[in-house]
Every structure is written in structure tokens, then in C-alpha cells.
Amino acid sequence: MRIFIAFFLSLLALSWRISFSDVFSIGSISFNPLILLLYFTTLYWNGWYGLFLGFLLGLLYGIFFPIPFGFYSLVFCSLSVGFLAVRRRIYKYKYSSLIILFIATFIFGVIELLVQGLSTGLFMLHLGINIIPESILTTIIGIGILYILKKMQCGLHLNY
Amino acid sequence: MERKFLVSYIILILTSLLLIILDCSAGPPLGGRIYNFFSIEARQQLNRWTGYKDLEKKNKSLLKDIAKLSYEMEIYETVKRENEQLKKTLEFESNSPLDIIPCQIVNRLPEAVNVSYFISKGAFMSIEVGDPVIGFNGVFGKVLKVGNETSIVQTLMNYNVALSAVDQRSKVRGILRWHRRFYLEGVPIYADVKEGDTIVTSGKGSVFPQGLWIGKVISISMEESGYSLRIETEPFEDFTNPDVIFVIKK
Numbered sequence: 001m002r003i004f005i006a007f008f009l010s011l012l013a014l015s016w017r018i019s020f021s022d023v024f025s026i027g028s029i030s031f032n033p034l035i036l037l038l039y040f041t042t043l044y045w046n047g048w049y050g051l052f053l054g055f056l057l058g059l060l061y062g063i064f065f066p067i068p069f070g071f072y073s074l075v076f077c078s079l080s081v082g083f084l085a086v087r088r089r090i091y092k093y094k095y096s097s098l099i100i101l102f103i104a105t106f107i108f109g110v111i112e113l114l115v116q117g118l119s120t121g122l123f124m125l126h127l128g129i130n131i132i133p134e135s136i137l138t139t140i141i142g143i144g145i146l147y148i149l150k151k152m153q154c155g156l157h158l159n160y
Numbered sequence: 161m162e163r164k165f166l167v168s169y170i171i172l173i174l175t176s177l178l179l180i181i182l183d184c185s186a187g188p189p190l191g192g193r194i195y196n197f198f199s200i201e202a203r204q205q206l207n208r209w210t211g212y213k214d215l216e217k218k219n220k221s222l223l224k225d226i227a228k229l230s231y232e233m234e235i236y237e238t239v240k241r242e243n244e245q246l247k248k249t250l251e252f253e254s255n256s257p258l259d260i261i262p263c264q265i266v267n268r269l270p271e272a273v274n275v276s277y278f279i280s281k282g283a284f285m286s287i288e289v290g291d292p293v294i295g296f297n298g299v300f301g302k303v304l305k306v307g308n309e310t311s312i313v314q315t316l317m318n319y320n321v322a323l324s325a326v327d328q329r330s331k332v333r334g335i336l337r338w339h340r341r342f343y344l345e346g347v348p349i350y351a352d353v354k355e356g357d358t359i360v361t362s363g364k365g366s367v368f369p370q371g372l373w374i375g376k377v378i379s380i381s382m383e384e385s386g387y388s389l390r391i392e393t394e395p396f397e398d399f400t401n402p403d404v405i406f407v408i409k410k
Contacts, residue, residue, distance in 0.1 A: 047165060055172045059179075062191045063198075069190040070179025077172045084165070 006041065006049050010057045013037040018064055029133040031141050034061065035105045038076060039142065042083040043092050044149060054080040067115050075111055079104050093150055101142045105135040249404050252296055258369070260294070260406040261285055266310060275317040275399050281407070282307045290367060292408045298373035298396035299323070299361060300405050311407075315399045316342070316374075325374055326362040327353055333362055336374060336393065344377075344391040351389060353380060359393050369408065 013033040021030045034057060042050025058073030065072075083100065090097040109131030113123055183190045249262045263279040281287055283306050291303040293313050301315035316323065316338060323336040325344060330352040334344035336359065344359060357377045363370025375395040383390050 048168070051165070051168060051172065055176070058176070063195045064191070066189055066192060068180040069183040069194075070176040073179070074173060074176035077169060077176065081169050 002046075002049070006045075006053050007056070009037055009041075010053055010060070014057065014060055017061070026137070028129060029137055031137040032105050032108065032134055034076075035079070035101065035108055036138055036142060036145070038080055039083060039101045039104060040145060040149075042080045043087060047080075047084050047087075050080040050083065051077060065115070071115075075108065079108065093146070093153070095143060095146060098139050098142045098146065102135050102139040105138045106131060109134055245403055248296065252406070256406070259409040261287065261409060262404055262406055263311075264404060265402050269312065274319060275315045276301075276304065277313050277315070277402070277405075279311050279313050279405065279407075280309075282309045282311045284308055286409065287311050287407050288410075291410065292368045292372075294372060294406050294408060295397040295402055296404075297398075298375065299368060300397050300399070300402070302367050303407060313405065313407075316395060316397075317399045323368065323374070324362040324364040325359045327351075327377075328358040328360045329354075330357070333364075334391065342375060342393040342395055344393050345388070347389045347391055349382065349387065349389055353377060353389065353391055355380060 013036070016024070016033045024030060038050060038054050038057065041053050054076030055073045058076040059070065061076075062069050062072040082104070086100055090100065110127070113126050113131065118126065179190075253260060253262055261281060263281045266278040266280050269276040269278065287303055287306055289303055289306055293300045293302055299316060301313050301318070301321070303311050304314040305312040314321065316336070318338060321336075321338060324333065325336040326333045332347055332351040332353055334347040336342060336344055344353075347353060355377050359374045359377065361368040361370060361372040361374060373396050375393045375397075377391055378394045379392040381390045381392075382388075
């Protein structure tokens with residue numbers, strides 16, 4: 001059941017990123033649902049799910065771009081493992097831990113730009129107007145999700 | 161980090177790398193091909209399937225329409241036949257110099273050899289026993305029994321019938337009988353009868369008026385006795401499947 005939920009969420013995030021990214025954007029800034037899903041799945045749900053979800057998400061995401069098939073799987077799997085690697089060094093329910101999410105979104109954005117083979121000027125421009133705002137917006141949404149997760153945790157503790 | 165997890169990660173990374181290498185060595189990008197499949201071919205397939213479903217629905221609807229139209233066509237054909245029959249009957253009745261009563265054939269009597277029919281009119285329409293009956297083409301028979309609303313008509317195809325008939329051309333007389341075929345009997349061997357001659361009622365006897373068509377001569381031969389001719393006659397009237405007949409009022 002959990003696998004189906006994970007798969008459904010990945011499809012949702014993927015379609016959001018591919019089709020509705022422009023619709024649900026503030027100006028030219030939109031958030032990255034793929035990294036958001038990967039981050040919270042890996043750190044707050046299950047590391048295994050995060051790893052395999054990253055692989056699957058990468059395969060599916062790669063279909064839509066003219067890059068070697070499997071490239072994004074490599075990226076997402078590495079990000080997932082990266083999240084797990086820093087898990088023990090941070091307290092995940094602290095808002096400051098979301099700096100990891102910011103960095104991951106930024107790295108992913110940079111990789112996406114590198115793949116496009118832009119000139120240095122354009123690269124810097126996109127970095128400034130797209131990638132950094134996108135990372136900030138994703139982190140802000142991450143704060144909201146973390147808030148909800150913390151509330152849920154409190155609720156669970158109270159119930160017990 | 162767990163060892164199992166690391167192994168899984170390495171396997172997935174190797175798989176990704178393998179896919180990248182395979183994709184780079186192959187022709188067009190695999191991702192593009194998958195994308196094309198889902199965006200174009202799958203859509204075309206879906207459209208085809210949707211089209212097929214539409215066609216199936218249309219086909220069912222058309223089959224229903226065909227069944228309905230066939231039924232309506234059948235009704236129309238029946239009405240048309242009835243209309244033509246009634247028109248023909250009315251025309252025949254109007255043109256006939258005789259006082260005739262048109263009657264529908266209701267049923268055939270269950271007799272093995274002789275052919276008789278129930279007709280739709282009886283004593284209430286002044287039909288009496290012995291009234292002569294004709295069809296559109298010639299003599300049909302006579303009324304055998306009469307009820308209030310139905311009667312029984314005995315056709316010429318009956319072993320008991322003996323009808324006085326005459327050759328219309330030469331006026332040679334004989335008796336028309338039915339022995340599985342119609343024969344004009346009692347005609348002398350010197351009589352002037354030829355194949356193709358028309359045989360009509362002679363008017364002798366109490367049943368049929370003179371000059372009603374019966375049939376035509378199709379073959380002439382000698383009787384076994386050698387004293388008379390055996391003249392085979394083909395009736396003009398079809399006794400096997402009539403719809404309407406006419407009773408002549410005397």
C-alpha cells in the first residue's frame with residue numbers, strides 16, 4: 001500500500017513539475033515538487049522508499065528531456081543517499097535542518113542548467129532568476145510541510 | 161548507513177550508468193522514444209480505441225434501426241399487398257356483369273385429396289348451397305355448405321365434381337372431371353377439338369351460367385375403349401393458394 005502511495009505521489013509531483021509548474025508559479029518562480037517529495041520521503045518516511053522513489057522518479061523525469069536515459073535516476077538516487085548521509089548530523093524536526101532541502105534544490109537546479117549547455121551569461125542569469133528563487137520557495141513550502149509534520153507528531157504523542 | 165542500503169544504492173547507480181551508456185550507444189534517445197510512444201502512439205491507440213467504441217455504439221444503434229425498419233417494411237409490404245388485393249377485387253367486382261359477392265378464403269379444409277375451403281361469408285350475405293364460385297381467372301367451384309357467417313366451397317379439384325363444359329371455338333361439349341388432372345370426357349373421336357382451345361361452362365345444368373372460363377386444352381388422346389377422346393385440360397384458376405373468390409348470386 002505504501003509503495004502505491006509513494007508511486008502515486010511521485011506521479012503527482014512529476015505531473016506538477018512537467019505540466020503545472022508554469023500555472024502554479026509566482027511570476028517566473030515556481031517550487032520543485034520532486035526534490036520536496038524526495039526529501040520528505042527519505043528523511044521522514046523511509047530511506048528505502050526515498051532511494052527507490054528517486055530511481056523511479058529519475059527514470060520518469062528523464063523521459064521528458066533529451067538527455068541520456070537514466071541520468072536523472074543517478075542524480076535523484078545520489079540526492080537521496082546524500083539526505084540519509086546527513087540525517088545523523090542534523091535534528092530533522094528543527095527548521096534549520098531545511099537548509100539541506102535548500103542546498104539539494106539548488107544543486108538539482110544547477111545540474112539542470114548544466115545539462116542544457118547554456119552560455120556562462122545565461123547560466124548565471126538563470127541561476128539568479130530561477131534557481132535561487134526556486135530553492136527559496138521550495139524551502140518555504142518545506143517549512144510549511146515540516147510544521148504540519150511536527151503538529152502530527154505532537155498529536156500522535158498526545159494520543160499515546 | 162546500513163550496508164544493505166549502500167549495496168542497493170550502488171546497484172541503482174550502476175543500473176543508471178548502464179542505462180546512460182546503452183542510451184548513448186543506441187540511435188535516438190530512449191527517453192524520447194518512450195515519450196513519443198506515450199505522447200503520440202498511445203494517444204493514437206486511445207483515439208482508435210475510442211473511435212472503435214463509438215463505431216460499436218453506432219453499429220448497435222444502426223442494427224436496432226435496421227430491425228425496426230425491417231419490421232416496418234414488413235408491415236408496409238403486407239398493407240401494400242392487401243391494398244393491391246382489395247383494389248383488384250373491387251375492380252373485378254365493378255367490371256363483372258354478374259352479381260357477385262367477394263369472399264376471403266379463411267382456411268383450407270383438412271382433406272387429403274379433394275380441395276375445399278372455408279370462406280368468410282355465409283347465409284347473412286345471402287349465400288346459398290350450390291351457388292357457383294369463380295376466381296379472378298375462371299371457374300373455382302361451388303358452395304357446398306352454408307353457415308351464418310362462413311361457408312364451405314368445393315373446388316373443381318374434387319372427385320365428385322362433374323361440370324358440363326364446351327369448347328369455345330367448336331362448341332363441342334363434354335363433362336369436366338378431376339382425376340388428379342382435369343379431363344374433358346364424353347367427347348366423340350370425330351369431334352373438332354384442338355390443343356390450345358379454351359374450355360368454358362356450357363350453361364347446361366343448374367349451377368354455372370354459360371361462358372365462364374375454365375381452362376385450355378393441353379393434350380388430346382384416345383380413351384382406352386376407343387370410342388371417345390381423352391382431352392386433358394389445364395385450368396386457368398389456381399386452386400392451391402387463393403386469397404379472394406367470388407360467389408355468383410343466381
